[in-house]
Amino acid sequence: MNFLRVKALLGAGCFSLALVGTAMHPAHAGGLERGGYDIDLLFDPAPFATEAEATFVMPDRKYKNARGPGGLDLGFGTTADGAEDYWVPRIGGKVQVVQGVDCMVDYSQPWGAHTAPGVWNGAFSNMETDIKSDNYAATCSYKMDAGKGQLRFIGGVFYQKVYGFKEDLVSPLVPNFGGTGRVDLTSSGWGWRAGLAYEIPEIALRASLVYNSKVKLDNISGTLDLTNVGGVVLPIYGSTQYMPDVVELKLQSGIAPGWLAFGSIKWVNWSVLQSVPICVVGTPAAACVTGDALHSAQITSLDLMYRDGWTVSGGIGHKFNEQWSAAGQLSWDRGTSHGYGAQTDTWTLGGGVAYTPKPNIEVRLAGAIGVLTSGHSGTVAGENGYVAGTDASYDFGNDLVTAISGGVKIKF
Template identity: 45%
Template structure:
């Protein structure tokens, strides 16, 4: 029975990574995974990569802010390029009851690249955020009734960096009066912080049953530092209204990455058959308007959405995210098993991003040639639901989403994932 848990649940873990990589909630990319902690080997390692191919296409784009010059270019563009999500984890059973897991993940990230020549370039030309999470998670289990109760706790060090480029003054490239300048501006940011997690799990190996509930605390990045580069606009155009044109300005802000609560379950339903599922809540609403102010103004007051010193901002205004998944797995032979699952991720957009509801069907197979090795491959296909970008109520009595307007329809998303696991 334990062997069936190991083989089928391993395939289910792969499908979870496929779905996490392809879902569209907030800035979620690879999400968190601590499942290897439950592996019954003394030493186990797991490494894999998911390749995601979203096909989000923006339609009917138009420039709605005449103050930065007229829009130019296409009204329809592809927004999101393909991307990869790597992961690695290693588990050691220190005693029969005490296990620890070291992990590297990329839980958060986004990359949109509609380009320079489209009507909405005042809102975005290219935005990319990446993350690195280095975690250590341990558990202790003891027998309770017919199974084992497990207490779980851990910490993570997390790094975040990214940039956003947009059109600041389209009159510069359109007029031709300033050769060599394209009128864009770029915000670069970088931050880091520590987080923790705690949870419980109950397992009954005889029935291939496990229930787990893990809380991942929010990560306070504290002061996020960066620069605003406006050197693509001639310094001669600087004025009292915007003295930063033509320069690179050091800026700072503050941000918090969301807390998360995840419930997972699995249970045997017949010989060689396993059912499993997940319900997850993520507090994406902590990311509203993230202002950035010149560092030289730090002593003059806090940098908040209403600050008179605000130079730029990342306007997200997310709502909380929910993710629900259910699946079934089957062991066909001692070496081969497979699994399939369906999932829904509630969109976190309130009108300032294209991250709407995502529906996925994922399938995967696992080959285990011996007790030590497992090789896995999975695929997912799904739909990104339709929506629009435009004026949205936001923090600090500031108008958000007034720079452009556009729509997007129901779009296709697909993903592929491969991984290998070694245990002994």
């Protein structure tokens, strides 16, 4: 294989996965996923590399035919917005410590959700929910020669903070629907990752399999504010929960001079998040469980009722010359909602370009458009006799989601 072909393949391989993935993944992911986990920077061949990127996601989910408790039309409105626009930032740096050993540190926001339907027939269930996260990670790898390529062992740790609030209607008798209650919660925990990768740089081949552990949240705490309905602010806590573990297989290979094919399969254990019971401080932990009124001391709950998520994607990248490259990708994401919630299957098409004005600088711009498929949200039976969705039911059609993303990488 001649040098020009090698260089073209490597050029395509360096940009394509990060280029399209930046806009694609937050645009369609299920559960609470936003930026997810990404360690692609670790594979950059430069001794030192740093990158920063941001994605703006615009989901256009609409609720319709909404009903309140017992299927009643409460007269508050049968339609509402089902999702809000949001940003997903990421910044990281990678360094070759010694020959064969690379390490990276990064900040990201892997999880999040924001809905603000306001005053509607489902207001007793949700007027606004906003969940955010901060993730600080350190990941290293050791690579060694193996056959025609190199085998890489990957390991790392991350510290994660998850926090947010939920506001819903407690009493409609307060003027201007001001009779609301608000729950504020925060928690944090540690996780780890491990994986393997095999690379043949001459043909831009890379296969990686990475496992990211669960994050145990056993310190969930916050407040329940009932002052708008004549109550007080109560200190509260939630029972131990876990953010999901994730397994992702990524593949890429040069297929012709300047051309690269790539794809991935990802499983996320979202079924670990069902209903989060919330209790007043002082309630015994054994009583703070999800269940019916006779078997639970919860004062309220955060109902998610997820099933596991699967994401499958594939695409093609091409390097036109030393300055310009482009890539496109198609993805399918299995919805994590199954009867409760509005996270159904999503199909997303994305593409982007990369401009390299100098060998050590790369500027990326990407976009994506997808279809959020239709469905219905109602009651779903969970564990211990608990039933979610009794406060609201609604339909939703096939809606659009779009995203734009930009980023810059500098390497030496």
